[in-house]
Amino acid sequence: MYANSTGPYSRLEDHHAMSGPNYDPLPLTTDHRDDVPYNTPLSPRMSGVHSPETDHLHLHDDLPPGAARPRFMGTALHDDGPQPRESYASSNTSFPVVDDYNSSVYGLNPDNQAAQQRDNSYYSLGYRDDPHDSDFRGSPNPVAMKNNPRRMWIIGGIVLAAIIVIVAVVAAVLTVVHHNSSDSDVSGGASKGSKASGTSSGASPTATSKGSQALAVTGGDGSTVTTDNGTTFTYSNSFGGYWYWDENDPFNNGARAQSWSPALNETFQYGIDKIRGVNLGGWLNTEPFISPALYEKYLDAATPAIDEWTLSVNMAADTANGGLSQLEDHYKTFITEQDFAQIAAAGLNWVRIPLPYWAIEVRDDEPFLAKTCWTYFLKAIQWARKYGIRINLDLHALPGSQNGWNHSGRLGTINMLNGPMGLANAQRSLDYIRILAEFISQPQYKDVVAMFGVTNEPFAPTFGQENLARYYMQAYDIVRTASGTGEGNGPFISFHEGFMGLSNWFGYFTNSDRTSLDLHPYLCFNAQSADPYSARDTEPCTTWGANQNASMSAFGLSTAGEFSNAINDCGLYVNGVGLGTRYEGNYTGGPWPVIGSCEQWTDYQSWDASLKQDIQQFALASMDALQNWFFWTWKIGNSSVTGKVESPAWSYQLGLQEGWMPADPRVAAGTCGNTAPWQPPLQSWQTGGAGAGQIPATFTSSYAWPPTSISGGGAATDLPTYTPTGALPTLPAPAFTKSAGGTVDAGSGWLNSADNTGMNVAIPTCNYLDPWIGNAAPPSPLCGAAARRDTVPDPVITPPPS
Known part of the structure; x- marks a missing residue:
């Protein structure tokens, strides 16, 4: 997660003076100013905003036992200055309503506007006479009908009879008989044999059966849903x-x-159709503040649980309580099918699902529960498909850690693109991107898993924007090799801005095929304030809106992959286990002034209607300013100590239940004023149209893989690397059995059979350090005389893109 403010941080060059809160300085370094050598400490002017520390000694050695390095402390430049939020209430207008014979939309829309918008119109299940509908059959001639009353009566009678028959058929189809079979491990993905629009070959709603019992296959509000384990609930x-x-x-x-x-x-029109999404954080990639009960159990252990690494070590030793399988119990219960139904009912159309690399494999002494969470990601695909929700798959934890924070798997140092194992860990990470891309790009899954965040929150201030751009360029090539190019082939590729600020990516990846920028804006980790929500409800508009508009124009699709309702850092483990809070002045690494007690911000049961309304107003301003967004997060688990949610500002689900989140997120449109909205559409190449994939050769050559040097490691030729000779671990597909017998083709797990280069593995005659080593000298000698190593080009200096 990422704290955005008006302070100067992400653009490391002279800029107009900006006002903002004071932050504790950090020993940040830069490598992307022409006049500043690499690793030069930033001046006070450049380090005046609090960001994740880049030096292990800066904050870590004085932490108390069990304390976690703070997760969310980055900030980027608000380089356009405070301006009113500029949003666009996206919609597709339907044909103008001329008279009551023109379209049923006239009758379905209560306000009977002359031009209807998708966001304000109601596509009732079963209607097929909307001009926007692919099955539109036209409307009757009003003059002919008026001049022939007898014909009107005849046609009316026929229509009435048809309606009676249809109602009877639909009622039969939607009758749900309880599914009494045993629990099923069925999981699934997207449209088999899908057409260009993703339409399934068997799209008409017909009843299926289990033995002699009929099961409904579709239903709307009030229908009964049968889950894959046989239980039922009302939709x-x-x-x-x-x-x-x-x-x-x-x-x-x-x-x-x-x-x-x-x-x-149907086609999701990026830039026109709004992404209104929510994260499923803490589910398949655990975090202490989201699932505190998992961690509280081992706080008094010899090595307290502060990240999933130490949690896994403690669980594995706890054989009396099920050992490491306790994590699977968490996967089974924390998010279920009903959560997906509730997400759709909340007006949300996307979910962002953090997934760790150990969904694929682990190596050496890595203690994580391998491969199991992949099974539950397959369930997520099935549930998302069932309720019409699209998925943004986010690779959240990488080998060695891409940022040193607890959500990357292990708290500590950055070892991806940094340090002596930085290049080897990047090679391994790119393999995992490839394996995931090959799976989700298959026709069975591509319409559901429609976006792929290739790396969550890589910390570029440590390893440099140039090397991150090289890594992203390689990841882009990998995904497009797996999926093919052009609209409808493979996912939108999401690049996190790496804490460099959106504007520092303008000019990168021009003409790339469906790439987007990901920003994680938070206000809660800046200087703390006692001001209430009512005094801050326009802050998202003035802080974020203009930047999002500029990025939509200059780069293309720009989404807020994470944001929350928090205006301070109060909440159990929000900063990490044992770190305290800035708000109460006990945050490790201070000093911080005492603002007050966090109890008023965490005791949501005492919040009155006025406060809830103020929080909702803040949420609406955030949604309007960010335009395309994923709230962090859907659910916060109860503390095992207090029995309740201790970080309520972070839970969308709790906010809905308690009344501080909007029941309909569309009402956010216009909250910030819409004084200068970004105007769609996106350029053709940005959505996979004409010109997509034709990235200038000057860019691809300037940002070729691999890097020539690695921060904290030195020349790439002097560092350990892997060789692509290992067997590829193809991800398994779900298994489906038809009620009448026979199986369903769920894909092979690998779309492009020509993409057959091996997995990067250790060279037998080479020496390697621990992938999580931190600062250390490369092994010497690096390799035996018989070792073959990949060629690394000589270092070159590449200018930034114009």
Whole structure:
């Protein structure tokens, strides 16, 4: 997560004076100013904003036992100055309503506007006479109808009879008989044999059966849903959404989350259709403040649980309570199918799912529970498909750690693109990107897993924007090799801005095929304030809006992959285990002034209606300013000590239940004033159209892989690297069995059979350090005489893109 403010940080060059809170300085360094040598400490002017520390000794050695390095402390430049938020209430207008014979949209829209917007119109299940609908059949001739009353009566009678028949059929189809079979491990992905629009070959809603019992395959508000383990619940969605699941056609993409969101078998128009999403943080990639009960159990251990590494070590030793399998118990219960139904009912159409690299494999002494969370990601695909929700898959934890924070798997040092194992860990990370890309780009999954965040929060201030751009360029080539180019082939590729600020990426990846920038803006880790929500409810507008507009124009699709309602750092383990809070003045690494007690900010049960309304106003301002967003996070688990949520400002689900999150996120449109909104559409190449994939050769050569040198390591030729000779661990697909017998093709796990280069593995005659080593000298001698090493080009100085 990432704290954005108006302070100067991300652009390391002279800039107009900006006002902002004071921050504790850090020994940051830079390598992307022409007049400043690499590793030169930043001046006070450049380090006046609090960001994740880059020096292990700066904050870590004085931490108390069990304390975690703070997770969310980065900040980037608000380089356009405070301006009113500029948003665009995106929609697709339907045809003008001329008279009551023109379209049923006239009758379905209560305000009967002359031009209707998708966000304000209601696509009722079963209607097929909207001019926007692919099955539109036209409307009757009003003059002919008026002049022939007898014909009107005849046609009316026919229509009435048809309606009676349709109602009877639909009622039969939507009758749900309880599924009494045993628990199933069925999981699944996207549209089998999908057409260009993603339409499944078996899209018509028909009843399926389990033995002699009929099961509904689709339903809207008030229908009964049967889950894959046989339990049932009532689907409540007042926004016109409908679910769809047929075990005989498990890759059918017929579901729609809401009337205004394109169904999975329809095109999502990026830049026009809004991404209103939520993270499923802490589920498959655990974090102490999201799932505190997991960690509280081992706080008194010899090595307290402060990240998933130490949690896994403690669990593995705790055989009396199930050992490491306790993590699977968490996967089973923390997020379930009903969460996906509730997310659609909340007006949300996307989920961002953090996934760690150990979903694929672990090596050496890495203690993580390997491969198991992949099984639950497959379930997430099935549930998202069932309720019409798209997935942004985010590779959240990489070998060696890309940022040194607890959510990367292990708290400590940065070892990806940094340090003596920085290049080897990057090679390994790129392999995992490739394995995931090959799976999710298959036709069965591509319409559901529609976006791929290739690396969460890489900390470029440590290893440099140039090397991050090289890594991103290689990741881009890998994903497009797996999926092919052009709209409809493979996912949108999301690049986190690496704490450099959005504007520092303008000019990069021009003409790339469907790439987007990811920003994680937070206000809560800046200087703390006693001001209430009512005094800060326009801050998101003035802090974030203009930057998002500029990035949508200059780069392309720009999303807020994370943001929350928090305006201070109060909350159990929000900064990490044992770190305290800035707000209460006990934050490790201070001193920080005491602002007050955090109790008022965490005791949500005492919040009155006025405070909840103020928090909701802050949420609306954030949504409007950020335009395309994923709230962090859907759910915060209860503390095992207090029995309740201790970080309430971070939970979308709790906010809905308690009344401080909007029941309909569309009402956010216009909150910031819309004084100068970004105007769609995106350029053609930005959405996979004409020119997509034609990145200038000057850029690809300037940012070729591998890097010539690694921060904290030296010349790439002097560092350990792997060789691509290992067997590729293809990800398994789910298994489906039809009710009438037979199986379903769920894909091989690998789309491009020509993409057959081996996995990067250790060279037998070479010496390697621990991938999580931190600062150390490269091994010497590096390799035996018989070792073959990949050629690394001589170092070159590359100018930034114009």
